[in-house]
Amino acid sequence: MLERCIGERRLRQIQRGVQNMKLTFLCLLLTLLVLRGTIGAGKYGTPQQDFIELRQRFISHPHRALAEQNQPEPKPKKSDKDDEPPLRSLNDPYSLGPKISDWDSQRADWIRRHPERPNFLTKTKPRVLLVTGSSPKPCENPVGDHYLLKSIKNKIDYCRVHNIEIFYNMALLDAEMAGFWAKLPLIRALLLAHPEVEFLWWMDSDAMFTDMAFELPWERYAPYNLVMHGWDEMVYKDKNWIGLNTGSFLLRNCQWSLDLLDAWAPMGPKGPVRTEAGKILTKTLKDRPVFEADDQSAMVYLLVTQKEKWANKVYLESAYYLHGYWGILVDRYEEMIENYHPGLGDHRWPLVTHFVGCKPCGKFGDYPVERCLKQMDRAFNFGDNQILQMYGFTHKSLASRRVRRVRNETSNPLEVKDELGLLHPDFKAVQHHAS
């Protein structure tokens, strides 16, 4: 009879087992759904690394690559469902808003009428609005919100030092354009509302500034309207979907940019449009797995198929890390500290470390979450040390939240010079570091 009791316990265990299996299956399904987004976002560093990375991912996880094939649309939660727009049909073209064709003159008039808000802060330094954001909902993985907090603190620091304003978005302006397309309606709204802004700098929430001293080479971009990290050859010749990255880019506030957004957006709407567009992108672009259309592939596609229309105003930057793939950077921070100094922005001291595929806010990324979080802490502290040194502190180690003094205090604090000249940034000084 004791057996019966044990039997009962076993039964309960089995029942629990079944529950867990159900859960596990659900998790797997979610992983795949999430993965599509992740791979879609596909943000990488140098070409070499990218291919290694890509190969690794698809060789080591063939089931994932396979799982890309035909995923069902994720079902909206009941609470959301009421608000979900009907899925747009293929013959119903999407538009970001009413056509605007004279923006340059509208904006020029406004700027003339508002001398108090010039679009250039100095002869060469434009007024820049850094735009980033995250979901209005708490993260699925609760610790994710803490890393979103660290990420915006990091951006606040860089932007304070470099005199850049920040817009942090937590609203989904167009439900159709959810996911990696949400930035398009947002960017358009901000460009039109802020004629005083010359350049809008989009940065993903999973990217952190790791060089607080590097000032962007604004003069270089004077002839261009769109600046992304990437390589001409990989985009125009190879048509590679990771030949550029849309996780951190500059967009000038002008008619050309509104036209670009109009040309960029049509693949975005959720449902058949995004799905069918995905097939075209995969067919056209090199190494792109099968999944719904993403903003990055769509940008590559646009540049490849309408090169003559756009390319002359697009600058693909690879001289420094406007976006830097974390996988090739985070293990080298100690070496960088050993050999170099902030202000270089490139492989010696990357401006941006971008945690592509980590999805600390989602429940599942491509990498073990522990590795991601550990490395995000290191990146944050690496950047934060450049802020803390202004006040005479540093992290006890790149792994430690705790800080220690690096300078004795003085009764003549203004005679202290911070090594990086970030304390009272005059941009020549910063430029000097940057060159």
Place this chain on the structure above:
Amino acid sequence: MLERCIGERRLRQIQRGVQNMKLTFLCLLLTLLVLRGTIGAGKYGTPQQDFIELRQRFISHPHRALAEQNQPEPKPKKSDKDDEPPLRSLNDPYSLGPKISDWDSQRADWIRRHPERPNFLTKTKPRVLLVTGSSPKPCENPVGDHYLLKSIKNKIDYCRVHNIEIFYNMALLDAEMAGFWAKLPLIRALLLAHPEVEFLWWMDSDAMFTDMAFELPWERYAPYNLVMHGWDEMVYKDKNWIGLNTGSFLLRNCQWSLDLLDAWAPMGPKGPVRTEAGKILTKTLKDRPVFEADDQSAMVYLLVTQKEKWANKVYLESAYYLHGYWGILVDRYEEMIENYHPGLGDHRWPLVTHFVGCKPCGKFGDYPVERCLKQMDRAFNFGDNQILQMYGFTHKSLASRRVRRVRNETSNPLEVKDELGLLHPDFKAVQHHAS
């Protein structure tokens, strides 16, 4: 025999029961520890409300008041222990740093030498640095980080519109001054590092801007060095520990402020100093429960005991909510929307809604966490609507994360005037709203 099985199950249930009771007890203990901090921070709204609030708390929870009596110091976690400084003895006076006595002239020299970074942006508008922050650790209550994120997004919005820079602190600069005293070393470091800053605006992480249009009446503060929400009578006559609030205050960057910090700090060091000082504060101040010294009580004590030395440079503001106790505000948002408009800053449309005692980041506050989070969402959305209207959107309700259009889009976006004139703030316009 079946009974035996049930008996076994019962046994397991009882065992579980015991576990839960242990847990419950641990929780209670923690609650009390946390509560000390909460009450210590003691941040409230209008006097009437404060007393009601206070009475409620101590009448409805006598055990809490009781529990204040002699609490052991919370034991640091093993990992932290190594870094913990030895507890300071009573006859070892604490200092924030080397004495500085000529700061005004040092700073004046610097400002003369740096015309590019004036300490006044207009004749009357000072350069202001808003300082806030949160623990370097993730919140004990995971959802707390999401509300810290919303809270800094809210501050970024107000500060962008009002041309105020932000410093978000996540480092504990002096382990001795942990808790509500941590702001003192931070504030001193920032004043000394940023001579260009005229006013430092401290704001707690649990305070949110709910009036995005209200510009502070800077002219009013020209003769003063410290501005807090409070009432002269409650402080100087009643010696009431909640006669003012240190959750949101302005401090001028000058010698007087450094001297004030030096006079304010000595009750701060963890251990016997903070404990003994707490007894003095409770003995001296009205209605203060027995618990270790907190920065707010210490400020009241300083003003009461050294009135002649400090009072003439301290302005206690009660004409608008530089700090506003959430309990008396959050249920009136709909009424405010009905009858008033942003830019008033007072009971009609509070500048700041401060979630005193909610501790969304800690595991236990004084209020049911659900009520706190629900109301923090409402406060965030109430403020966020004033930002979203600039772009033609609003939250579907004060309870909803989702947004909807409030304006049709136009092809002449610059002809749209946003009601609040926040879009291209010229401070006269904002002032107009504020008056």
